[in-house]
Each structure stands twice: as structure tokens, then as C-alpha cells.
Amino acid sequence: MATLNLQDMHAIADEAEERMARDLDVGVVRSTLFTLGSVDRTQALGPKRDPNQRMLMGQDPRLPETPARPKLIDFFKLRFGPSAHLLQSAKLALKAGHPEKIVIACLLHDIGVVGFIRSDHGYWGAQLVEPYVDEEVSWAIRYHQAIRFYPDESVGYEYPELYLRLFGPDYRPDPYIDRDYQYARNHKWYMTARLVTLNDYYAFDPNAKVDVDEFEDVIGRNFRQPEEGLGWDNSPSSHMWRTLIAPTKFL
Ligand SMILES: [Fe+2]
Numbered sequence: 001m002a003t004l005n006l007q008d009m010h011a012i013a014d015e016a017e018e019r020m021a022r023d024l025d026v027g028v029v030r031s032t033l034f035t036l037g038s039v040d041r042t043q044a045l046g047p048k049r050d051p052n053q054r055m056l057m058g059q060d061p062r063l064p065e066t067p068a069r070p071k072l073i074d075f076f077k078l079r080f081g082p083s084a085h086l087l088q089s090a091k092l093a094l095k096a097g098h099p100e101k102i103v104i105a106c107l108l109h110d111i112g113v114v115g116f117i118r119s120d121h122g123y124w125g126a127q128l129v130e131p132y133v134d135e136e137v138s139w140a141i142r143y144h145q146a147i148r149f150y151p152d153e154s155v156g157y158e159y160p161e162l163y164l165r166l167f168g169p170d171y172r173p174d175p176y177i178d179r180d181y182q183y184a185r186n187h188k189w190y191m192t193a194r195l196v197t198l199n200d201y202y203a204f205d206p207n208a209k210v211d212v213d214e215f216e217d218v219i220g221r222n223f224r225q226p227e228e229g230l231g232w233d234n235s236p237s238s239h240m241w242r243t244l245i246a247p248t249k250f251l
């Protein structure tokens with residue numbers, strides 16, 4: 001079976017956008033961030049838009065609609081990519097008998113990757129959940145990204161095999177990652193972030209079934225779900241949740 005390259009995928013996305021514009025009489029433009037690296041943003045894009053065309057200013061009809069007051073679990077089900085890695089990491093922490101703050105940190109540690117953006121995912125993920133979790137939890141999410149690159153024999157953590165394959169044997173983390181690791185290593189919450197990396201496990205059992213609903217109670221006790229719903233509560237990260245609700249909104 002032929003695999004799709006990035007160009008094919010963009011062609012399909014463009015076609016879907018054109019079709020939607022025809023069907024709904026509304027235009028959709030993908031943000032710069034979605035296309036950087038695959039489209040030359042210094043050039044004008046595509047044919048000139050009809051000046052009378054209305055643009056999408058709400059939820060994208062191609063995505064499942066979110067409830068009026070969305071909860072964290074709704075984002076897992078309606079917006080995030082496959083989250084088996086998060087669920088299995090949390091399950092490992094649970095089985096190891098770690099406190100719930102470790103379990104919730106494991107459950108959310110790569111929320112940046114599955115829900116938002118890969119680049120600097122620890123920092124984005126921490127910011128996204130910061131208003132709703134214990135400070136120690138968002139701290140661990142922020143620093144797990146840097147700590148992941150550094151072994152700690154005292155707890156049996158080695159440099160990940162996966163990273164050797166993904167980045168090559170000569171890869172060295174950027175200076176800011178090294179700086180943040182040094183800072184985190186001397187912090188009182190170092191071991192919280194270290195435990196996240198210890199449960200950050202990629203050798204999944206493909207037959208293991210873990211459902212986010214299994215963590216409903218843990219989430220209920222450790223994630224302060226806002227009354228108005230995520231996105232509508234006027235917290236420092238509400239705009240990030242709103243962007244997840246309506247990622248193609250024109251403005
Ligand atoms: Fe991560």
C-alpha cells in the first residue's frame with residue numbers, strides 16, 4: 001500500500017478545506033504554525049480568496065463537537081491523539097504504589113504531545129494544566145522533558161534506548177535543556193519529575209487495554225475542573241484550551 005508523504009497530506013487537507021468552503025460557504029485558513037516547514041510562508045498562499053467569502057469563526061465541523069462545559073476527559077476523547085502512552089504510564093505509576101500526584105503527573109506528562117504541540121512539549125503541557133493541578137505536578141511535567149535526557153543510577157534510570165534510535169548516538173541536548181536539568185536536579189521536587197521519567201515507558205504491551213475512564217476518580221481528586229468548562233473559565237491557560245476546541249478559528 002502506498003504511504004502518504006507530507007505533500008500528499010497537505011493536498012488532502014487543502015482539498016478538504018476547499019470542499020468545506022463550498023459546502024458551508026465558509027473559509028478555513030491553517031495557522032502559520034500548522035504549515036511552517038512544508039509551505040513557503042514568505043510567498044502568498046494559493047489563489048486569491050474571494051473578498052466576499054466568510055471565514056470560520058467557531059468550531060470546525062470536521063471535528064467532533066465539544067460539550068458546552070468541556071472537562072479534561074472530553075479533551076482526551078474528542079481532541080487528543082492516541083493517548084495509550086499516557087494511560088499506560090499512569091497505570092504503571094499506580095501499580096508501583098506511587099501517590100496520586102505522581103499518577104496524575106504521569107497521566108498528563110505528554111499532554112503537550114498528544115494534544116497541542118511536540119516541540120518543547122514539557123513546557124507547553126505544564127502551562128496548559130498549571131491552573132488546575134498542584135504546583136508540584138505541573139513542575140514535574142515541565143521538567144520531565146529535560147530530565148529524560150539524563151541518567152540517574154540511584155533509581156536505575158538509563159538514557160532511553162528510544163532516544164538513541166530517534167536522535168542518533170551523537171545527539172546532545174540543547175544548552176537550555178542542560179541548564180533546566182541542572183536546575184531541576186537540585187530542586188526539592190526533583191524526584192517527582194524523575195518518577196515521571198521512570199514511568200515514561202514505551203515498550204507497551206499491545207494487548208493491554210487502558211481506558212481514560214479508569215482514571216476518572218484520580219482526575220476528580222487531582223485536577224480542579226472549572227465550573228464553566230475548560231476554555232471558558234478565564235484562567236491563564238483558558239486560551240490554550242479554546243484553541244484546542246476551535247483550532248481553525250480564523251481569529
Ligand atoms: Fe515527554
Ligand SMILES: [Fe+2]
Pocket residue numbers: 085109110200201
Ligand atoms: Fe512520555
